[in-house]
Amino acid sequence: MLRYVTTNPGKVREATDYLGSDVAQLDFDYTEIQSPELGPIAARGAREAYRHAGEPVLVDDAGLFVDSLEGFPGPYSSYVEETVGIERVYELAATEEDRRAAFRCTLAYCDGEGFDASPDPVDRDDRTVAAATGPDGDEGDVGLPVKLFEGIVRGRIVEPRGEGGFGYDPIFEHNGKTMAEMSTDEKNGISHRGRALAKFAEWYPERSTAE
Structure with a gap:
């Protein structure tokens, strides 16, 4: 069973x-670290959630990135x-003058095992591994690689x-409509989370069969 870590049932339905x-x-309240990028936030949450659940977990983090504002609000969107x-x-x-922006979503998957090389990034948390050699190192994170899948929808x-x-x-606005003007089906059809899920869904069956 794959555990989707969220308080939003709509995400699970999607x-x-x-x-x-x-x-x-x-429903697990993991630590949301401060980072200018989504990947490390989702990866840390996936590691914590896996240690809590002891089963394969999926954590997502998402945000609105405005080009001319140097990516603001980004990971701080909520x-x-x-x-x-x-x-x-x-x-x-x-x-x-430039109002281009993008919704981005990063899914982080952790099942306690390693991953083969692939086009999708794997966060091995090298900084935490290095820190674990010191007195304040969090040894619980060592050896828990996390596979990341990103979905992006661009607009303005x-x-x-x-x-x-x-x-x-x-x-x-995407293709002439704001997300608030779209039906649920229209929005889900182009959503950043949906695009990340599509990448994950293409990869996951092979992983779950091998387990």
Whole structure:
């Protein structure tokens, strides 16, 4: 059984569309480290979740990256949405000539075993391994490689439009529509999480068969 670590049942439903019924929700509050990139955040969460569950786990981290704002809000998207609001992010982007942006999602998979070389990156947490040689090293992370799968949907920042979706959906336009103007099926068809899940779903059956 694959445990999808999330408090959002919608993510699990989306995952089952790609992976079938062999997915179950795991509500586990892992440590969200500070990082300018999604990969290390998701990888750390996957390691913690695997140690907690003792079963294969999948953790995701996602964010909105605005090109002209040097990737802001990026991994801090949830915090910025709650504290600043999406209208303010639009106002910041509106002052720039370049309004290109991307929704990015990184899935992190950990089952306690190593991975063969492949086009998809593997986070072996070398910095933690090095730190473990010192008195403050977290030895629990050593030897837990994590495989990462990234999904990206590109678009641009626009004035808020649409009544659907959530988060930054009203200010993110893709192919002439904001995410908030799309139906659920339309949005799922191009979503960053869906694209990451599609990559994972192509790889995972071979992994699960070998176990």
